[in-house]
Amino acid sequence: MPVCREQDFWIQQSTKECSFESQYEIGKELGRGATSCVFKCQRRGLPKTWAVKVLLKNTHRRVAKADIGVLLGLDHKNLVRFKEVFESKSRIFIVQELVTGGELFERVVNIGEYSEAVAAKAVKDIIAGIGYLHRCGYVHRNLKPENLLYENLSEDSPLKIADFAQSSVLSTEVDMSSVCGSPGYAAPELLKGERFGSAIDMWAIGIITYILLSGLEPFTCENPSELFKKILKGQYEFTSPEWDEIGVNGKDFIRKLLVVDPNKRLSAEAACRNCWVIGMGASATPLHEVASRIKTFNEQQKSKGPGLEVCSTPHSRAVSRAGPPREMSPLPGVDLHELAAALPDAGDKDRENSPSLLPSEVEIVEPDTDGSGI
Numbered sequence: 109m110p111v112c113r114e115q116d117f118w119i120q121q122s123t124k125e126c127s128f129e130s131q132y133e134i135g136k137e138l139g140r141g142a143t144s145c146v147f148k149c150q151r152r153g154l155p156k157t158w159a160v161k162v163l164l165k166n167t168h169r170r171v172a173k174a175d176i177g178v179l180l181g182l183d184h185k186n187l188v189r190f191k192e193v194f195e196s197k198s199r200i201f202i203v204q205e206l207v208t209g210g211e212l213f214e215r216v217v218n219i220g221e222y223s224e225a226v227a228a229k230a231v232k233d234i235i236a237g238i239g240y241l242h243r244c245g246y247v248h249r250n251l252k253p254e255n256l257l258y259e260n261l262s263e264d265s266p267l268k269i270a271d272f273a274q275s276s277v278l279s280t281e282v283d284m285s286s287v288c289g290s291p292g293y294a295a296p297e298l299l300k301g302e303r304f305g306s307a308i309d310m311w312a313i314g315i316i317t318y319i320l321l322s323g324l325e326p327f328t329c330e331n332p333s334e335l336f337k338k339i340l341k342g343q344y345e346f347t348s349p350e351w352d353e354i355g356v357n358g359k360d361f362i363r364k365l366l367v368v369d370p371n372k373r374l375s376a377e378a379a380c381r382n383c384w385v386i387g388m389g390a391s392a393t394p395l396h397e398v399a400s401r402i403k404t405f406n407e408q409q410k411s412k413g414p415g416l417e418v419c420s421t422p423h424s425r426a427v428s429r430a431g432p433p434r435e436m437s438p439l440p441g442v443d444l445h446e447l448a449a450a451l452p453d454a455g456d457k458d459r460e461n462s463p464s465l466l467p468s469e470v471e472i473v474e475p476d477t478d479g480s481g482i
């Protein structure tokens with residue numbers, strides 16, 4: 109277990125006594141997710157700028173006080189650092205490091221010489237950050253390209269994973285945005301509602317790597333039920349001609365991640381030693397067509413928007429065979445009944461038993477009444 113460095117400069121426990129607004133001045137919007145809005149902000153009277161993620165609170169989403177100190181103390185060059193957490197009657201404010209280098213896929217499409225070697229370097233950074241998180245006992249649960257941000261605009265800027273503390277800072281209810289908000293990156297065990305662990309992040313890295321090397325998604329189908337069946341069976345191909353110029357090591361790495369059985373999936377520890385990840389067989393030959401397909405993919409994703417508001421039902425129920433009410437589907441354009449229909453028969457026992465990824469002794473903090481209006 110690595111030592112999580114705590115510096116007074118960074119770590120301030122959930123500041124319950126004062127409102128976010130009394131401490132910070134809020135600035136321009138930086139982006140939006142399915143369930144949140146991110147703004148630039150500045151501590152009153154101090155020059156440094158930060159980012160703040162503002163989430164609406166609801167019955168299932170409150171700040172979990174326990175462990176905030178440790179979480180905010182997680183310190184790795186490939187993780188966006190968290191500074192402090194505030195809550196008002198209706199909102200949660202997660203103050204974090206402001207990164208300015210843009211999203212991974214945006215950079216890929218804008219650099220002239222995109223190659224397997226560039227992709228491998230990005231994947232190496234993602235695995236380093238995720239490996240640290242896993243060693244500290246946390247699972248990200250919401251890994252997707254939008255959460256992969258460069259620290260700055262320099263060519264050698266580290267790639268940072270955002271959003272890592274969110275799933276754990278929030279309450280014990282499983283947050284549907286992380287389970288179902290990004291169906292394209294959800295591991296089979298998540299879709300089945302089974303017990304899950306750190307392997308779900310490795311599946312997401314497999315999907316991200318597949319897209320990075322081809323500009324295509326591994327699992328696609330017009331019919332949602334058929335799509336879920338494919339994911340549950342791990343049915344994908346390295347299509348020709350798109351994959352023709354990609355070497356065997358990159359494909360082999362993906363094969364080891366997109367494994368349906370989470371116990372047989374490559375761990376972060378093993379992945380960081382993988383030969384393709386460390387640069388062997390990751391060619392520096394420019395991949396112009398891949399970059400242009402990633403551009404199209406990115407544009408399509410952005411045009412879809414951030415998706416629907418989350419359903420706050422624990423996912424074990426949300427994907428149960430009976431299926432939830434239709435209006436609760438948090439999957440953009442996807443009916444959870446389709447997902448329920450695609451599920452295999454086995455697994456109901458596990459589904460009832462989905463764990464929280466939080467440490468066991470979590471205290472749920474009651475909402476305060478500062479009435480912050482953001």
Ligand SMILES: Nc1ncnc2c1ncn2[C@@H]1O[C@H](COP(=O)(O)OP(=O)(O)OP(=O)(O)O)[C@@H](O)[C@H]1O
Binds near residue numbers: 145159255257270289
């Ligand atoms: N620390 C940060 N610094 C700068 N920009 C950020 C930061 N965090 C997020 N952003 C920007 O805000 C956008 C939305 O971030 P957010 O975390 O809300 O997205 P999301 O993960 O898709 O949301 P959700 O958690 O609701 O699924 C990001 O895609 C990014 O462009």
